[in-house]
Amino acid sequence: MEYTHVVHEFAPVYDADSTVLILGSFPSVKSREQQFYYGHPRNRFWKVIAELCNEPAPESIADKKVLLHRHHIALWDVIAECDIKGSSDSSIRNVIPNDIPKIIALSSITAVYANGRKAYDLYQKYVYDNTGLSIALLPSTSPANAACSFTQLLNTWNRILN
Numbered sequence: 001m002e003y004t005h006v007v008h009e010f011a012p013v014y015d016a017d018s019t020v021l022i023l024g025s026f027p028s029v030k031s032r033e034q035q036f037y038y039g040h041p042r043n044r045f046w047k048v049i050a051e052l053c054n055e056p057a058p059e060s061i062a063d064k065k066v067l068l069h070r071h072h073i074a075l076w077d078v079i080a081e082c083d084i085k086g087s088s089d090s091s092i093r094n095v096i097p098n099d100i101p102k103i104i105a106l107s108s109i110t111a112v113y114a115n116g117r118k119a120y121d122l123y124q125k126y127v128y129d130n131t132g133l134s135i136a137l138l139p140s141t142s143p144a145n146a147a148c149s150f151t152q153l154l155n156t157w158n159r160i161l162n
Contacts, residue, residue, distance in 0.1 A: 003091070007081040008098065010035045013065055014074030018107040020160050023100070023135070025118040026079040028087035028142075036061045037075055040087075042143035045115065048153050049073070052161055073160070074109055076100065078122040089118040097126035104131055113160055116140030 008027060024037065031039035038045035046064060050057040053071045058064040068075055080098040085091035100123075103109070112135040114120035120137040128135065139148045139156055 001085045001088075003083045003085055003093070005081065005083050005094070006032070008077060008079060010037075012074065012076035012098070012103055013037070013068050014076070014103050014107050014109075015069055016107055017069075017072050018074035018103075018109055019072040019111065021074040021076065021100075021104070021107075021109045021112045022115055022138075022160065023112065023119045023123060024075075024077045024115045025089050025122055026077050026082060026084060026092060030087070034061075036064065037077075038141065040143060043141055044143075044150060044153060045141040047150070048141055048157050051154055052158055071161075072108075074103060074107060076103065078119055078127060089116070092118070092122075095122065095126060097122070100127045101130045104133065109133070111160070112136070113138050116142065116145070 028040050031037055047057050053067060055067055058067050076098060078097055079095055081096045082092050083094045112133050114123060114135050114137050120135055123135045139145060139153060141153060
């Protein structure tokens with residue numbers, strides 16, 4: 001598979017009342033096709049968030065945004081553009097980060113969480129010095145992280161609600 005230079009084409013989800021920011025690395029091919037976060041049908045992100053918030057899993061993009069806003073959760077990715085092979089986080093190179101300090105300044109975000117190791121590492125490398133907010137590592141909800149059960153995800157991800 002060849003490298004492709006890809007630009008992140010959809011906006012972050014946040015508002016002035018957002019208190020928690022969840023960061024991914026970069027959208028998968030499926031997410032880029034759907035123009036929204038965690039679009040792969042086997043990615044457990046939306047099921048985890050819905051379960052933690054005691055709500056039904058959202059189906060539409062509009063419902064997903066409503067769920068996040070209702071629970072003061074902001075969502076974005078660390079990378080604005082990069083070279084990548086398909087959806088492979090391990091292939092990412094030539095990173096240009098998103099302007100994460102901007103949405104932190106325009107919101108009430110006090111806690112930042114990484115959906116997986118790559119998002120964590122990228123935040124530490126490209127963003128932390130510009131925000132001063134530390135980031136907590138959460139296990140990836142990706143289907144590639146099959147070793148982590150849904151119950152394990154819930155038990156770890158419940159930190160975002162505290």
